[in-house]
Amino acid sequence: MTHRRVERWGVGLVGTLALTGFGVLYANGTLLVAAVIPLTYVLYGAVSRVPPTVDVAVERTFDQPDPRPGDAVTVTLTVENVGERVLSDLRVIDGVPDELAVTDGSPRACVALPPGEAATLSYTVVAKRGQYDFADPVVRLRSLAATETLTEAVAADGDVTLSCANTVTDAPVQDAALPRAGTLPTDTGGSGLEFYATRQYQSGDPMNRVDWRHYAKTGEFVTVEYRQEQSIRTVILVDTRPVGRVTARPGYPTGAELCAYAGERLYDALDAAGIATTVTAVGVDGDALDGLVGPDGLPWVDPEDNAHAGHARRVFSELQDVADRDAATDALDEVRERWQTSAAVPGTPGTNGDQAPDETEPVDTAMTADGGADPTSPDGGGTDERIRRILARLPPTAQVVVCSPMLDDWPVELARALSVRGYPQVVVSPDVTGGDSPGQRVLGASRRLRLQGSERVGATTVSWRLDQPIDYALRRSLPHLLGGR
Numbered sequence: 001m002t003h004r005r006v007e008r009w010g011v012g013l014v015g016t017l018a019l020t021g022f023g024v025l026y027a028n029g030t031l032l033v034a035a036v037i038p039l040t041y042v043l044y045g046a047v048s049r050v051p052p053t054v055d056v057a058v059e060r061t062f063d064q065p066d067p068r069p070g071d072a073v074t075v076t077l078t079v080e081n082v083g084e085r086v087l088s089d090l091r092v093i094d095g096v097p098d099e100l101a102v103t104d105g106s107p108r109a110c111v112a113l114p115p116g117e118a119a120t121l122s123y124t125v126v127a128k129r130g131q132y133d134f135a136d137p138v139v140r141l142r143s144l145a146a147t148e149t150l151t152e153a154v155a156a157d158g159d160v161t162l163s164c165a166n167t168v169t170d171a172p173v174q175d176a177a178l179p180r181a182g183t184l185p186t187d188t189g190g191s192g193l194e195f196y197a198t199r200q201y202q203s204g205d206p207m208n209r210v211d212w213r214h215y216a217k218t219g220e221f222v223t224v225e226y227r228q229e230q231s232i233r234t235v236i237l238v239d240t241r242p243v244g245r246v247t248a249r250p251g252y253p254t255g256a257e258l259c260a261y262a263g264e265r266l267y268d269a270l271d272a273a274g275i276a277t278t279v280t281a282v283g284v285d286g287d288a289l290d291g292l293v294g295p296d297g298l299p300w301v302d303p304e305d306n307a308h309a310g311h312a313r314r315v316f317s318e319l320q321d322v323a324d325r326d327a328a329t330d331a332l333d334e335v336r337e338r339w340q341t342s343a344a345v346p347g348t349p350g351t352n353g354d355q356a357p358d359e360t361e362p363v364d365t366a367m368t369a370d371g372g373a374d375p376t377s378p379d380g381g382g383t384d385e386r387i388r389r390i391l392a393r394l395p396p397t398a399q400v401v402v403c404s405p406m407l408d409d410w411p412v413e414l415a416r417a418l419s420v421r422g423y424p425q426v427v428v429s430p431d432v433t434g435g436d437s438p439g440q441r442v443l444g445a446s447r448r449l450r451l452q453g454s455e456r457v458g459a460t461t462v463s464w465r466l467d468q469p470i471d472y473a474l475r476r477s478l479p480h481l482l483g484g485r
Contacts (some may be wrong), residue, residue: 002151051141051150055083056113058137058156060094067127067164069253069261070466072103075125077137077156079111080118087113089142092121095135095153100125100162101251126251127164129261129320134160198222233395234270234277238263238316239404239411240323241283246407248432248466255405256283256323258430258464263403264316265470266428276303279312280393282386284322289315296389384410387417399424402459405432406450407443412457419457427454427461428473434466 016038023031056079063074077094081087094107105123113119136153143149198211201221211222240256247254253261263279270277279301292299292311299318301311394400400418404411406429418425429451433444451461464473 002149051083051085051087053083054139054141054150054152054154055085056080056087056090056139056154057082058092058139058154059158060134060137060156060160062159062162064127065163067162068470069127069129069164069258071127071469072124073127073162074122075107075134076120076122077107077109078118078120079109079113079137079139081113081115084115086115087141090119091140091142092137094121094123094137094156096123096125097132097134097162099128099130100132103249103251125162126253127162128253129164129257131164132162134162197225199225233398234275234401235394235398236263236267236270236277236279236401236403237390237414238279238281238319239283239402240281240319241410243408244283244405244432245323246405246432248434252432252466254323255407255430255432257320258432258466259403259405259428260316260319260323262428262430262464262470262473263319263401265474266401266403267312267316269474271309277312278302278395278398279315280390281315281319282390284315284319289318294393296393298386298389298393300393384413386410387414390414391417391421394423399426401426401428403428405430406447406454407432409450412450412453415454415459416457419459425459427451427459428464429461430464430473431466 016035019031019035019038022028023035058080059078061076061078063076064071067073075094075096077092079090079092081090089110090113091110092108096102096107103124103126106121107123109119109121111119134156136155139152139154141150198214199222201210201223205223209223209225211224214220214222238259240260244256244259245254260281263281267277267279280298282298284299289299292301292315294300299315301308301315305311400423402411402414402425404427406412406427411427415425415427429447431444431447433440433447451463455461462473462476464470
């Protein structure tokens with residue numbers, strides 16, 4: 001508790017003494033009477049007091065007990081005067097964690113409360129992954145003359161910790177039709193359950209595969225082939241490179257953080273459906289994942305690992321921590337590095353003494369996240385090193401899920417490389433380009449073109465708008481992963 005006296009009416013005291021002194025000196029009754037006016041203010045400030053204690057009760061509530069990253073959470077704070085005196089000037093501010101951004105309303109209020117009355121304030125914060133403890137609200141009482149203040153932190157009843165939902169234990173598509181779990185139908189004949197075609201009998205074909213009814217009708221031997229099925233092996237690739245560590249609006253989760261969140265939700269759903277799922281990522285520091293990073297620098301968690309669930313949690317946790325970091329400096333250095341590298345490449349912007357790009361404008365997406373010209377372009381002459389490492393690790397029968405904000409061309413080049421090798425693929429992309437500024441509109445158009453480019457090479461794309469729950473994106477992507485095509 002802090003009690004402070006504010007010398008607010010010092011001018012009134014000076015005026016009183018001055019008028020009284022001049023009135024006595026010149027024997028002027030008018031001046032003596034005029035001294036009563038400032039004296040009234042001085043006496044008013046002297047007798048104005050605040051209550052000896054802060055007799056208020058505070059209660060805080062959240063409208064969502066378990067929000068998801070990016071959800072808007074309305075916080076309601078109710079302040080009640082439980083004392084017997086009128087609180088003519090009560091000011092309160094809620095203890096919002098620094099990590100959470102207030103997007104609507106205000107956590108501050110100034111009210112007058114008679115005994116037994118209550119006042120309510122509400123504001124909206126954007127949920128982020130993790131647990132965030134709200135500090136005790138600070139209440140300040142001021143006297144009616146504003147000459148005395150009493151400040152105290154009051155413990156709030158109700159909700160204190162905002163826990164942002166991170167994972168689910170069940171597949172979030174209970175109403176989706178899942179014809180198969182654990183198998184992937186193909187367009188080739190072989191062993192299976194579903195009829196595929198018939199062919200002429202060949203020596204050595206199993207007798208139980210001969211169509212005896214056809215033989216009874218025509219006298220010809222034919223062999224029945226069924227649609228060949230392969231065990232599903234899904235690889236979830238999370239893109240947390242610095243280029244994706246941007247937000248649609250201040251205080252919202254970054255694109256890389258949303259990708260890590262979507263990847264973890266998909267991993268839980270696929271694992272619950274009995275599908276062998278591998279987890280890997282690009283853009284994460286291998287030093288933080290000691291024991292899970294191979295010589296190629298990629299974190300890799302295979303389902304054959306006895307502790308794969310715990311290792312996958314460890315990878316996703318590190319991805320969230322990396323993606324949540326402030327990447328403004330990294331992104332600016334990346335822009336400068338790209339420009340310096342492109343200046344040395346003939347025919348690219350930046351040569352012949354051009355000015356460096358405006359740091360507030362969208363980055364030239366013809367560059368890779370590592371800086372320099374795109375090596376997969378006609379002038380680059382090769383495949384990106386990270387893509388080669390990923391391709392070398394992929395099992396031959398895998399289907400690939402790429403979680404990326406699609407803010408540069410690297411995911412498109414990855415999709416093209418996967419398509420050439422016949423890998424089924426799904427791209428889940430959170431949209432962090434929403435906004436009305438010219439730069440955001442240009443970036444949004446570029447992102448849509450990249451999604452279309454991925455679709456042209458055979459990828460199934462799922463664009464996740466941040467005003468929609470993550471389950472909406474999962475409902476669209478999981479049928480491609482759990483069922484037939």
